[in-house]
Amino acid sequence: MAKVVLVLYPDPVSGYPPVYARDSVPVLHGYPGGQTLPSPSSIDFTPGELVGCVSGALGLRKFLEDGGHQLVVTSDKDGPDSEFERELPDADIVISQPFWPAYLTAERIAKAPKLKLAITAGIGSDHVDLDAAIARGITVAEETYSNSISVAEHAVMQILALVRNFVPSHQWATNGGWNIADCVERAYDLEGFDVGVMAAGRIGQAVLRRLVPFDVNLHYTDTRRLPSEVEQELNVTFHPDVASLVRAVDVVSIHAPLHPQTYHLFDEKLLASMRRGSYIVNTARAEICVRDAIVAALESGQLAGYAGDVWYPQPPPADHPWRTMPNNAMTPHISGSTLSAQARYAAGTREILEDWFAGRPIREEYLIVDGGKLAGTGAASYTTGSDS
Ligand code: NDP
Numbered sequence: 001m002a003k004v005v006l007v008l009y010p011d012p013v014s015g016y017p018p019v020y021a022r023d024s025v026p027v028l029h030g031y032p033g034g035q036t037l038p039s040p041s042s043i044d045f046t047p048g049e050l051v052g053c054v055s056g057a058l059g060l061r062k063f064l065e066d067g068g069h070q071l072v073v074t075s076d077k078d079g080p081d082s083e084f085e086r087e088l089p090d091a092d093i094v095i096s097q098p099f100w101p102a103y104l105t106a107e108r109i110a111k112a113p114k115l116k117l118a119i120t121a122g123i124g125s126d127h128v129d130l131d132a133a134i135a136r137g138i139t140v141a142e143e144t145y146s147n148s149i150s151v152a153e154h155a156v157m158q159i160l161a162l163v164r165n166f167v168p169s170h171q172w173a174t175n176g177g178w179n180i181a182d183c184v185e186r187a188y189d190l191e192g193f194d195v196g197v198m199a200a201g202r203i204g205q206a207v208l209r210r211l212v213p214f215d216v217n218l219h220y221t222d223t224r225r226l227p228s229e230v231e232q233e234l235n236v237t238f239h240p241d242v243a244s245l246v247r248a249v250d251v252v253s254i255h256a257p258l259h260p261q262t263y264h265l266f267d268e269k270l271l272a273s274m275r276r277g278s279y280i281v282n283t284a285r286a287e288i289c290v291r292d293a294i295v296a297a298l299e300s301g302q303l304a305g306y307a308g309d310v311w312y313p314q315p316p317p318a319d320h321p322w323r324t325m326p327n328n329a330m331t332p333h334i335s336g337s338t339l340s341a342q343a344r345y346a347a348g349t350r351e352i353l354e355d356w357f358a359g360r361p362i363r364e365e366y367l368i369v370d371g372g373k374l375a376g377t378g379a380a381s382y383t384t385g386s387d388s
Contacts, residue, residue, distance in 0.1 A: 002092040002357070003070040003114075007084055007102035008054050010075040016055040024048055025340045031145040032206065035365060038143065038348035047343035052097060058121055058346040060353070067357065077102045078313075088112040093356075095119040095349060099333040101127035101314055109136055117356055121349045122147055122336050125368045126258040126285060131384050133369045140369035141362050143348030144377045145202055147336030152206035154309060154335030155253050155283045159211075161329040162279045162305035163190050163251065186304070186327070191215045196249035198242055198265075199256035199284070200226055201381065207253050208234050221245040246270060251279045254308075258285035259382045268293040271302060282308035283335050286322075295325045303327075309335045 025048040030036055045051050045059030052058070057073050064071045072091075076083040077100070084102050088094075088111050096102035097120070104118055109132045118128050120142035133140050161167060169183035195211055196219035197204040205226070208218055218236040220226070225238055239245040242265060246252055252274075256262045266280070266289040280303060282289055291312070297303040307329035311322060314333055322330055336345075348366070355362050367376030374382055 001068045001070065003072070003087075003090055004060075004064055004093045004095065004353075005084065005087045005091045005102075006057060006060065006071060006073045007077045007094070007096035007100065008052060008057070008073060008075060009097070009100035011053045011055050012050075016053070017050055020048060020050075020339070022048065025343060028344075031148070032202075035145050038146070038344060038351045040347050040350035040354055043347050043350060045343075045346065048339050050339065050342070051346045052099070052121070052337050052342045056342075056346075058095070058342075058349055060346070060350060063350060063353070075100065085111070088115070091115055093117045093119065093353075095121055096127070097121045097337065097345075098124045098127065099314070099337045103313075104128040104133070106132035109133065109138065117141070117352075119349055119352055120368075121345045122341070123151075124257060124285065125378070125382075128368075130259075130369055130374070130378070130382060134372055134374070134384065137372050138369065139356075139362070139367070139371075140378065141352050141366045142368055142377075143345045143352075144365045146345040146348050147338075147341035148202040149206055150338050150341040151203045151255075151283050151335045152210060154331075155203070155207050155255070155281050156210045158281045158283070158307035158309075158329055158331075159195070159251055159253060159279065160190060162281070162307050162327070163188050163193070167329045190251075193217070193251055194219060194249040195251040195253070196220055196239070196245045198245060198252055198254045200236075201255060203283070204253070204255035205230075207255065208236055219245055219249050243270065243273065246274045246278070249278070250275060251281070254280065254282040254284045254288055256284055256288065257381050258287055259384075261383055262288045264288070264290050266290065266293070268296070271297045274302065276302055277304040279303065279305045279307075282306070282310060284310060286310045286312040291321065295321045298326050298328065305329065307331075309333045 044062045050056050054073050054075050072087050074083040092114050106129045118140045123142050125140050125142050128140050165187040172179050193216050195216045197207050200220040200222045221239040221242050305327040309331045352362050364376040368378030
């Protein structure tokens with residue numbers, strides 16, 4: 001029997017919701033490209049419930065406890081005195097979400113001799129030291145595609161929020177004002193802009209597809225070029241590297257994983273090479289950008305706006321400069337944790353656990369590290385320290 005440590009974000013400050021804004025979430029029948037939805041034997045929650053917080057426990061409590069496993073659920077994850085660190089020494093399985101990541105550093109992995117499986121409930125396993133997981137033979141898995149469209153929708157929303165100057169205009173409305181000139185002095189139409197995605201994987205491609213009707217000029221870069229029929233269908237221009245992409249666009253939306261090749265890619269030099277007044281939306285990972293270079297570029301006007309939902313660390317301190325930098329439309333890390341997405345990644349987590357306990361292989365597309373090496377989606381999208 002396994003000890004499972006589940007690290008989740010805290011319940012709402014107003015308490016676990018007694019009722020939801022809507023009565024259901026739409027039923028999907030598959031992901032774009034044909035990947036099938038999570039397929040656990042059953043689930044013990046109603047899709048649309050808040051399962052990503054501590055009381056929701058990803059809907060796993062009954063399944064795990066009926067199976068005789070020990071379940072610890074906590075949001076206390078940071079520092080040596082945290083409950084997470086206290087529970088690590090005899091944990092077999094750790095599960096956490098990128099929105100509230102339980103950072104599995106090499107030091108913490110060394111303190112967890114029994115740890116065999118680290119599941120990311122969602123997408124993006126950079127909060128796990130993958131080199132250390134490889135060295136220790138720990139399997140790392142995530143639910144590929146579970147929230148890709150959720151993130152793509154958020155990215156498009158934030159592009160529009162920046163370009164149309166939504167956030168300050170909303171504040172004028174709620175504050176009782178009617179200051180049209182103040183609202184529109186930074187507002188533009190997106191139509192006609194050059195808009196690029198840095199990485200055209202599942203999310204990046206979904207962003208491109210959603211932007212087609214806006215009559216913008218689309219651009220992308222990726223380590224792998226899209227099939228020519230997809231490039232033609234989307235009328236999108238390929239750039240061989242990020243330096244070429246950012247020089248050619250007014251808006252760049254970042255959708256690459258965080259790994260050695262993308263760490264601090266958006267530094268002072270790259271930002272200086274962009275068109276003055278460019279916008280960046282980053283729903284991938286904060287550390288793809290140099291924190292203070294973004295602040296300086298906004299303050300100088302080199303960037304007209306920055307938005308996204310990813311920060312480092314998470315949660316960020318109260319004085320993190322991205323909370324107050326000019327012309328930002330930041331949100332906490334929420335894009336991939338809508339109630340719709342939670343239902344999918346909670347079911348995917350259950351599917352992974354069912355396979356693991358039954359000794360069946362985990363779906364290839366869910367694997368990041370397995371058998372002492374990058375595997376499945378991990379082998380396609382990540383690099384290890386030795387690749388950098
Ligand atoms: P995918 O694996 O489908 O796509 C990632 C793409 O990035 C791949 O096409 C990959 O190319 C490309 N890539 C990797 N490294 C580079 C590089 N150095 N330069 C250019 N392209 C590169 O992932 P998703 O689209 O599903 O997710 C992307 C990221 O979004 C996740 O890793 C995660 O960090 C973040 N995310 C954020 C969420 C949120 O809530 N904000 C939720 C979900 C994900 P190749 O295959 O050739 O390596």
